[in-house]
Amino acid sequence: MKLHTYFRSSAAYRVRIALNLKGLAYDSVPVHLLRDGGQQLLPAYRAVNPAALVPTLDDDGALIGQSLAIIEYLDEVHRQVPLLPSDALGRARVRMLALTVAADTHPLGNLRVLKYLTGEMGQGEPVKLAWQRHWLQTGMSALEALLASSSDTGRYCHGDTPTLADCCLVPQVFSAQRFGVDTAPYPTIMRIHAACSALPAFEQAHPAQQLDAE
Amino acid sequence: MKLHTYFRSSAAYRVRIALNLKGLAYDSVPVHLLRDGGQQLLPAYRAVNPAALVPTLDDDGALIGQSLAIIEYLDEVHRQVPLLPSDALGRARVRMLALTVAADTHPLGNLRVLKYLTGEMGQGEPVKLAWQRHWLQTGMSALEALLASSSDTGRYCHGDTPTLADCCLVPQVFSAQRFGVDTAPYPTIMRIHAACSALPAFEQAHPAQQLDAE
Structure with missing residues (x-):
């Protein structure tokens, strides 16, 4: 592959x-x-x-x-x-959490969007940074609310083994930290992030560990 | 339900x-x-x-x-x-097409994003409309390229029965038309849109057919 x-x-x-x-x-x-x-x-x-x-x-x-x-x-x-639970409702919840990141949060801070803000729209760096932080905070608030309100949340996003949802959560936290978002309002996300980060699978996938890292 | x-x-x-x-x-x-x-x-x-x-x-x-x-x-x-094909590669393709709409196109034209442009960012209607059209065109160009380049595309997005991908395609065309995007560059999308629109399931789901329509 x-x-x-x-x-x-x-x-x-x-x-x-x-x-x-x-x-x-x-x-x-x-x-x-x-x-x-x-x-x-x-x-x-x-x-x-x-x-x-x-x-x-x-x-x-x-x-x-x-x-x-x-x-x-x-x-x-x-x-x-397996990265999805064995029951249909569990799978639905994991996909819902994953899409909260992949559809509602990440696309708004994508490189091409930021280039449009500073290019076609002629905005400066402060407006771009405010944009990034606004949508990271909006997305992470939604994810935190979903995680904190459910008894299905365990050591990881869904129970005590990593799922598709955790594959999405960790890169989103990386972005948030990169752009200086205060993560204190997201204690559940950050607890799960710490649990994931302790696993070699997550550590070895980190941007800094890649061959093309700068 | x-x-x-x-x-x-x-x-x-x-x-x-x-x-x-x-x-x-x-x-x-x-x-x-x-x-x-x-x-x-x-x-x-x-x-x-x-x-x-x-x-x-x-x-x-x-x-x-x-x-x-x-x-x-x-x-x-x-x-x-069934709204997903029976083979793993087919399911992957249908999900890829669906996410091209749901993750790469739709979130950028969401109501809350448009409100941020005219509210927090203080932009006028022309900038908002240019933004909407730009991301609709970007997303639909990607979807058209994916559909037009594959022999798996049939009467619908994947073969000759509607799938999850068609459930995403039709509402995206509705948005594009609503905001005056020229759909001529997307002949495959529009051919599939016409095939879907002929089905009662799609017609009855149309915004104008809803109880809360204005």
């Missing part, structure tokens, strides 16, 4: 965690989102993923984009270390 | 389509996103969904948020009219 990845991409980070949790070996193919005007936009990469976004999983020639679709696929094809 | 919904919400629209395709009866509970400062933000609704977003499915007291999580749940619990 090959993973087209960028060390700091939140979405690629999620997939790296899932691959590590399942003990699946893979080769990283770096795609630099800032070099060459964005290597993900070049024809060579569009042939891999017409949506021109990272990550893309290449499983013996089968090309899959979208981090959550990739992780669900890995979970179906490689049954060891 | 009850669905907490808002007639114009793209995410609620997706779930209404899925419920109709499966022939599942449900009661609509309207949540008005503009009245009372946003009814989704009131304590009564936060008790239903701590993330304060529509839709929420109430299945005999079990509360599930996030449209994609809801549709996957419905598909697991009610097996008639």
